[in-house]
Amino acid sequence: MMNSDYIEENNLLEQFVLGNLNAEEQVVVERAVMNDPALKKKLHSIEETFEQLAKENAVSPPPIVKEQLFGQIRTKKSKVIPLADSSVKRIYFYAASAVAACLLLGSFWMYTQWSETTQQLEIVQQTNEQLIEDVNILTTNMDATTDLVAMINSPETEQYILEGNDLAPDAKIISYINHTNKAVVINAKKLPPLSEDEDYQMWADVDGEMIDMGLIIKDTPILAMNYIDSAESLNITIEPAGGSDHPTVSRLISNVYLR
Structure with missing residues (x-):
């Protein structure tokens, strides 16, 4: 007969929390817990232990992601305001100046784009390295949690x-x-x-x-x-x-x- 002693000796409470019991065994354990305060107390203790194990393995998102969002390319367009002048030479002079200014601005824009692209590549590389580190930490934590659960759930x-x-x-x-x-x-x-x-x-x-x-x-x-x-x-x-x-x-x- 599956009484409280049998349930404890065979670690059925741990199996119940992990969802490893069949439907009939689950009903029997539920009834036993309802009728036995000591068994109910032990079940709560096991649930708290498993819940704590799960909470300890949370992994926060990489902080570098926030930096990447604020590193988006921002560009500003400049307007050339023509100046009225009756002199043809002055018109040529201003035209040449405008062309030179456009070339200078274009060169500066290209340098800015190159610099920002380089920074973005560095951010991507840092993000990948952080993700790899997080995966390794998560894997280690999962292995440790698996070992703990197996140890707690062992009949020995x-x-x-x-x-x-x-x-x-x-x-x-x-x-x-x-x-x-x-x-x-x-x-x-x-x-x-x-x-x-x-x-x-x-x-x-x-x-x-x-x-x-x-x-x-x-x-x-x-x-x-x-x-x-x-x-x-x-x-x-x-x-x-x-x-x-x-x-x-x-x-x-x-x-x-x-x-």
């Missing part, structure tokens, strides 16, 4: 939720541990902000000894932490900026025992 991955204590009652950290791949990923989106002089730090308890798993970088919701073999529990403390060699036990805000 265990999920643990660390709830905050009285020191940080609003804190909530979702951790994903895969012992086969020796990987740890956390969603720290719901950690309260700290001052510039403080940092969150994660620890693994191994036979009573706290081993550093790394700092939880500010304003970075999805993080890969150091995997520690034989860890019995995960612990999070508030430490001075830059972290500590040993945890400040009095500032422990959350912990969870591993299965």
Whole structure:
């Protein structure tokens, strides 16, 4: 029978969010979520994690495009105003002057066109280079996101939720541990902000000894932490900026025992 335990153990919530279930399985999971508040809470946590992964891979359009729009060719037409004169010589003189002026203006116009064309070619080249760089960044981000989703969705991955204590009652950290791949990923989106002089730090308890798993970088919701073999529990403390060699036990805000 597909009960709540079966759904969690077989990662059906992750499959549900990704749309990988058939119609019958989807209906069963929906009913289970409606009747089980804990299951519903876990589903929301998974949805938030996937949503954050998607937001982190947005790519802004190249700024050079704006410059290109303002670099359009602008030309001004000059009018020659004839001057009345009864002298034929003066007419010839003005005519010659007008021709010379036209030649000068034509030369200047051709130089301006050449200069602007050269600038436009440079802009196109810069735009192409920027687009190539953006594509490479997007590809790298997509690969990283694919790896994270695969890790979270793996049947071998265990999920643990660390709830905050009285020191940080609003804190909530979702951790994903895969012992086969020796990987740890956390969603720290719901950690309260700290001052510039403080940092969150994660620890693994191994036979009573706290081993550093790394700092939880500010304003970075999805993080890969150091995997520690034989860890019995995960612990999070508030430490001075830059972290500590040993945890400040009095500032422990959350912990969870591993299965």
